[in-house]
Amino acid sequence: ISALFLNQVPPNWLKTCGQIGPTGTYNRKNLADWWFDLQLRWKQLEDWSAPTKPVEQLLPSIWLPGTFNPMGYITACLQVTARLNKYSLDEMRVKIDVTDITDPSTVTEQRSFGTLIHGLFMEGARWDIEE
Known part of the structure; x- marks a missing residue:
């Protein structure tokens, strides 16, 4: 108390x-x-x-820091992709592409491959969106 x-x-x-x-x-x-x-x-x-x-109406972008287990979410994405494509889970790697989307509410649909996440930040550095 x-x-x-x-x-x-x-x-x-x-x-x-x-x-x-x-x-x-x-x-x-x-x-x-x-x-x-x-x-x-x-x-x-x-x-x-x-x-x-339905699956089509799930969130198109996930607030990754807002998940209770961010690493679990990433692992689940790897597992789903591996199963769909008949890949070995041991061969799966996380690949991150930075997009020019600055407002996650503007994303209207899910990607056909992969997942969109938002809410990440950097400390002690900056990101120049122009370059």
């Missing part, structure tokens, strides 16, 4: 959400920002996993 008074996320909440690791917490947000972020994550999870939606 003292964490709530200090506007911090209680450690057991972080553990429940999978945001605490062996070296400590991965969360650096205050309670209000963390709660807002958790609601966005939950909405994306609901939108992605709605059982009544």
